[in-house]
Amino acid sequence: MFSLPALLYLSALLFSIGIYGVLARRNILVVLMSLELMLNAVNIALVGFGRVHALSTTSGEHGGQIFTLMVLAVAAAEAAIGLSLLLLIWRRWKTIDLRELCRLSG
């Protein structure tokens, strides 16, 4: 069963949760997870659009799916960089609380 609007609603919901997490949470680890959530929310929309376009054309167009694979690779690289920066911050400050970080650095 395939329904594009349902997928888009799910995608929008997850994206909004991601935005909320980045803006409102103070734990760096949760912020990193929220950033990943934003990218993966868009992936759902891309897969949905790709499916619709693949059904509507006969040429075998799968741009959305290919785009999603690329985004997955980018998201993995981004997580690696984010986690290594998190480790760096833990070693310097002994905290992963964003607000404490701002207070310490002044």
Added chain:
Amino acid sequence: MEPLTLSKAEILAVLPAGALFITGLIQLMSDLGDPNKTSRQEKTHLAMIGATGALVALASLFVQGTAASTGELYAGAMTDDLFGRLGAGVIIVTSLFCTLMAGGYLSSSGNNRAEFHALVSFSAGAMVLLCQSTNLVSMFVAIETLSLAVYVLAGFFRQQKAASEGAFKYFVMGAFSSGFLLLGMAIIYGLSGASLSFSDIAAAGASDDALFAVGALLVLIGFAFKVGVVPFHSWVPDVYQGAPTLAVGWMAVAVKASSFFALCRFLYHTGGGAYMDQILIALSIVTMILGNLAALNQQSLKRMLAYSGIAHSGYLMIPLIVALSGDDILIGASLPFYLCAYAGTTLAAFGVLTALSKATDKDQLGDLNGLAKSRPLLALGFTVALISLAGIPLTAGFIGKLMIFSDAIGAGFVQLAVIGILTSLVSVYYYLRPIVAMWFRDPRSSFDLIPAPWGVQFTVGACGIATIVFGIFPDWLIELSRISVETILG
């Protein structure tokens, strides 16, 4: 499906970026055994060979014909036109100069690891691809690759708290904006009728849709974060202050240039939707005013140059507005010229700061007091760079601003030109302060240069001379910019 084949043009088109990526990989491997012992020269020479190889590869593109666009390559993922080559040229030359300066600077601060060269090479390769990309996937992958490399460069001095804090702030802001960029691309893809390439999106007639305007706006927000346009600029001063001076120079020049080249191509192809020109006008006005006003009172030179870079992003949006409003995109030709002029002058300015950053970064205004007495040539180079950034005649920066403002008036955007000229007058104040400090104040301390300062001196000299030469004889570069913009639409 048709079988996968590679034409000669396709192979040649990826050679410049390929040379840079391979150089980066070799750099990483060369540092595996003993990261501290390999001599400085080895790493620098390797990086220079790589960048020169990329330049040769770029030159080999011209063998196929100088001006004509060779059409879509890799099923529309990238193209090889003069516009992309111009952007690639600016980036590769900048990376060559950064490499020249890197060895002495890194070893004087005890951080001479090959990762720096590798990251510069990786980001340069991604920037070259970004300038050539003509579809959503290749644009997204290129902009993310360059961002990831630059996040690490910003926190390269990992002993310093300011560096890791700046890098983390940059990372969160950058990744957040990438989410919006990607969402915008997904919306555009959904409307495009099964195609990811810019020209098909334009041809599908999707750009009249209101939803398309939302998608294009989200893409614009993503780019605005990368180049530091005002509502999205809060990371710029902090990151510039914490990051190594040389990495700041690289970010300020290459990230901004490649992002503007890509944004320009995207907007010229797709038209940007219904409200794009009004949004760009608002962003440009706010950016010009706030960037210049915030720069007025900065004591730190890096923060001053950060806000000055923000202000220049505001000027650079004027050609996009002018081009989008008219039927004739050729009036947007001032953009490549201004970017070339900006690249040369900013590189010279950061080169001088790099040369003085022996052991610790010197970036207070007072640190420059009396520089002209002991290092007259460096002071002269910095003076030329600042005069050009301020837009005073006989420099390339003046010609660039003249082109932008006269285009704006010609297209009927008098208010933009007036605000641009007024804010440029304001900017003269903060650009003149370091000049006064260098030439008319008594020295506070001695000016020891970083080891092997010839690389920096050569860079500052070459960029300074180029700034003056293009300020007096700009015709050749103006003609090149005009032809390159002409080739965007093929």
